[in-house]
Amino acid sequence: MDFELNYQRYIDIADHWIADRPKQVILVFLILSGVFATGLGQSGTESGTSQFVDDVPAADALDEVNNNFERITFEGDTGTTQLIHSGQNVLSKPELLRMLRAQHRLSKNPEIQVESTTSVAQAVARTLDPSAETFEEQIRVVETAAPSEIDQAVQTAAERNPQFRASLSNDFNARSASASATIGIVTHQLQTETDSGPGSSGSSPLTSIQQQAVFIVDSVGGDITVFGSGLTSEELSSVISDSLALVVPAAVGLILFFLIIAYRDPVDLLLGLVALAMAILWTFGFMGLAGIAFSQLLIAVPPLLLAVGIDFGIHAINRYREERIQGYGIQESMRTTTDQLLVAFAIVTGTTVVGFAANMSSPLGSIQDFGIVAAIGIVFTFLIFGVFLPASKVYADQLCQRYPIPTFGSQPMGSEDSLLGRVLLAGVHIGRAAPKTFVIVLVLSTAWVGVYGSGVESRFSQDDFLPPEENPEYLEYLPASVQPSEYTVTETTNFLEDRFQTGEEDTTTVYVEGSLTDDGALESMYRAGDSPPDSFIVDDGHARETSIITVIRSYADRSPEFAALVAQNDRNANGIPDDNLVTIYDALLDSPARGQALNYITDDYTSARIEYAVEADATQDEVTSDTRTVSDRFRFKATATGGVIVLKAVSDVIGESALISLALALVGSGIFLIIAYAALEGRPLLGVVNLLPIAITVAGIAATMRYLGIPFNVLTGTILSIGLGLGTDYSAHLIHRFSEEYERGTDVFIALTTTVRGTGGALTGSMLTTVSGIGVLVIAITPVLGQFGILTGLTILYSYLASIIIVPSALVIWSQFVESDITRFLSGNNFRVNQ
Structure with a gap:
């Protein structure tokens, strides 16, 4: 049965609209942009670790424990706030009064919704006078007590109540009645349930309560810190916005700098930037319309769209310029460009979508959302840079011809007489000298690197999302408008661990049903x-x-x-x-x-x-x-649970998800590439050639993660599928261009030289732009974003080097077998495409 795909007529339709009716194309895309713009701001944000524990059995069991036991005595929803009191001696008379007054003022304020409150200060007051039930009575008791009486009450309370010691820091000394820190607990009766469904921001009424509690507690003076899940959630949410406010301007500046070098023309630069902005707008608008909340994991999406969009844009403009400098007209040059690039873009898009869609196999909803949004975003990028950008370029050049608008750089990157054009031929020289030896060494070394990289650890912790305890000094030199907030959550968490953990034991839980x-x-x-x-x-x-x-x-x-x-x-x-x-x-x-x-x-x-x-x-x-x-x-039915076990369970799921999605992506991409090259080029084995740089890139990035000690976490767990997508992007452009040049009957090395100089030049501009623009994530506030920036930048660099240096040798070997019986059968009439 013939496998025929008459794709050229669809390309001709696209050519007609792009070259002959560019204004109508631009109008349609602008209308669609308006539609997607309505979705902006409709998606909330999710922060912290709770977004990653859905459907994890240990986490479900812990929820059952919390629901059944922690709140069993209350009606409705409750929440707690910690009052962390520190000082030279928090058991002194003035400090005990300070804590009691803070609790009293909180309990009197109806907006704080206090259900109950406990502290060491209360225990001391009741030890002094068991009949002192109200805060007024307890304050009066402590005020009238002598310091020696207070010291004796502290010793008595410590002997009678083990929980008394648990609320004091490790340096508590009963004999001297002294301690440097204590924790008071305020329980709130919340009137509104927390909305944690899809598209919610993850905020709760506890956030506003604790924010107000800060001002009330500050009014008593001293060093009492209000701490709780509401404030922590608020800080983690602000980390996202602060990180974006810090990184985006730096990324835009670097991207703009390299795009100026790549395009060398203000009109082309403007078109490229508009297309990039449109891709981001469409994707985030889709998220809002689909009710997908923005989380830390989805921070990876904009860099992906920038990486692929910059690549597509530079290729489109560069290929168009190659035709223009040969004297062809605007419309004819663009038809030749889109004839070639729409097919290459389709191969890249299809493979990348398969790679990201493989994340749907993960049981974690947040990783599934990442796969959906990334795949949809890549499709949007294909449409915008494959149709809108070429149409805009045609219309812009027609205006430049009609009106006295000056043009600037119009030479393609990597031309024959340029230094870059000569450097890019290194891979071709290797392919001419010893292609088989080179590829065999690469395959063996890649296998070893892959085995080494398989030892990457997986980790999941709240610490992955926390800002540093102290902001880096370089942030002080930034404009005030982009300087991040002062964060306290990490400092407070570390303080609690240092002062209150005994260092002897933790707890784990078994939940029993029956x-x-x-x-x-x-x-x-x-x-x-x-x-x-x-x-x-x-x-x-x-x-x-x-x-x-x-x-x-x-x-x-x-x-x-x-x-x-x-x-x-x-x-x-x-x-x-x-x-x-x-x-x-x-x-x-x-x-x-x-x-x-x-x-x-x-x-x-x-x-x-x-x-x-x-x-x-x-x-x-x-x-x-x-x-x-x-x-x-x-x-009975028994489930191991507790904080440690939940974190470990999610960590295991993240690691398994990364490997399973990678395996599915590799298999799916391999099948797609073989079928695509068979249908579009009549050369299925080019799909196998396309897989080689992908495998090398993925193995290299995994080995790099292990060498640098970077684990799979909620963000870096996606890096392998990103490597697959970007690896396909770079190599597919080279292979498709080579196939067209080789189809014309030219010598394999002539075809490679033309390909590497033309397409390789565009790849170089794309690589420099995206590596610098995405690598700037290293200055993000949270360490996990910095790790992601480093790994994504290295992934792009590895993909580029693998394509420029390794693909030429692989294509030389392919050409030596292109007339073999197996290849002749596969690429014969059974798979030939009607154009």
Whole structure:
């Protein structure tokens, strides 16, 4: 069966509209731009780590834990704010009064929606006078107490209440009643649910509450910092806008500089910039109309569009100039240009779309959004630079002929008498001298580099999104309008870690679901902690745990009546009831221990959580593996969860997504290229040649990531598919141009020389522009953006070098086999295209 594709008639239709009716084409694109402009501003922003944990089982389990236990005693939605108090001694009389006054002023303000508030200062006041319930009474008690009485109250409170010590910094000294920091907690009863659906900004009423709390707390003086998820979310959102405000002007300046060199004509420069702006507008407008929120991951999209758009634009103008300097007219030159470039652009677009669409295989919605937006953006770029830009160039040149408008640089880059034109021929010289040896060495070295690069680690952490603790000094020399905000979240987080972590243990959680009223249910839960794994802290051969069992034992120690009930239903006298568990639970929930019990079991007795203590220096891998080992011991449905495990789970998904999407992209791109070259050129093996520089680029960037210690994270996890897309872009232009030159019956080296000088010149201008414009991301505020900028810049450089140096040798080898029996069969009538 013949595989025929009469594509030339479609190219002729496009030629007709571009060359003969450019004004109508321009008008249509301007109308479409107006439509997409309506979508600007309709998409919100998402920040932080929560956007990446959808559909991750460990994260779903943690949500269940938070919903079932953390908020079980409240109606509606709640949130908390931390009051981080630091000073020479936060347990001194003046500092205790300062904290009490801050809490008092917060509780009196109805807009703060205070549900409850706790602090060390309150505990000291109640120790001094147990009847002091209100803030007014507690303030009065502390004001009238002598310093020695306060010191004694601190010592007493520390002895009676273990939580008292937990709220103080590591340097707490009970004997001297001193500490350098403490944390107060304010719980808010929120009236509005947080909107976290698609297209939302991720903000919550807690943000405005905490912003207002800052001003209230500042009114009491001293060093009390308001800290919470609302302010953190706000800062993380501002990091995006501040990064863009910092990077975009620098990128625009560098891109403009190199585009001036590449175009050397103000009219062509203006057309190129308008087309770039249009591609960005269409893509972001589409996001707004589709309700896709802008996240840190989507910061990668504008650089991609710039990279491909700059490349397409320079190729279009450069190829047109090659025809014009030979004396052809405007319309004839543009027809020749679009005849060639629309096919090349289509190959690049198709392969790049396949590469980015492979991200749809990821279970993470944020990575799926990236794949959709990037693929759509590349299609928009193809239309704008393949149709709009050529039509605009025709119309502009016609105006220049009609009116006395001066023209400037009109020579194509890489001409024969230029230094660049001679340097670009290095790959051709290698292909003439020893192409087979060169390619064999490359294949073997690429295999080794790929094996080395496969060891890249994956990592997911809130730290990936945080700004530095101190902004770099060079930012101080920037204009005030682009200087970033002063960020506190990293400094505060580091302060909490330094001052309040004991350095001995962390916790991990197992979420249990099932009928917890069955006889022996609690015994089986407890046995899961026997002979715990290495990262778990051990007490007498059992994991140190906090669960409903510890609540039962604790309350039995305080209540003889409840202890008797437990003993009646305890078969082995170990303090864990075996029978009549409904009666045990009911009695516990009717007791003063109800609140504590509901932190570990739901009131319908179908879900429970067990917190295990783990070594603080244990790795994510160790904690995750060991918690899963323990969860597998439960006879009920049990899920390992907790902050550490969620981060590890998402990290694994990111790494797996990067590799799976890369494999799908390589296979899909290979199939697409072979079919495309068979259908369009009648030469399917050119698709295989096109894959060689792609494989080298991807292997090289993976190895570079490992060498530089840059892991796969939420942003760099997309770099392999980006490398595939850009690698295809550069090599496809060369191969398609070579195919046309070779089709004319010229010698392979003559065809290569013409190709490398003409198309290679445009590639050089594109490479310099995009590497500098995207590489400027290294000055972004967040480290993850800097890493992405470095890797994307290197990806473009690797793609360029692979195309200029390696593709010529591969094409020489291809030409030596072009008349072989296999190739003759593949490129014969079965695959020939009717033009």
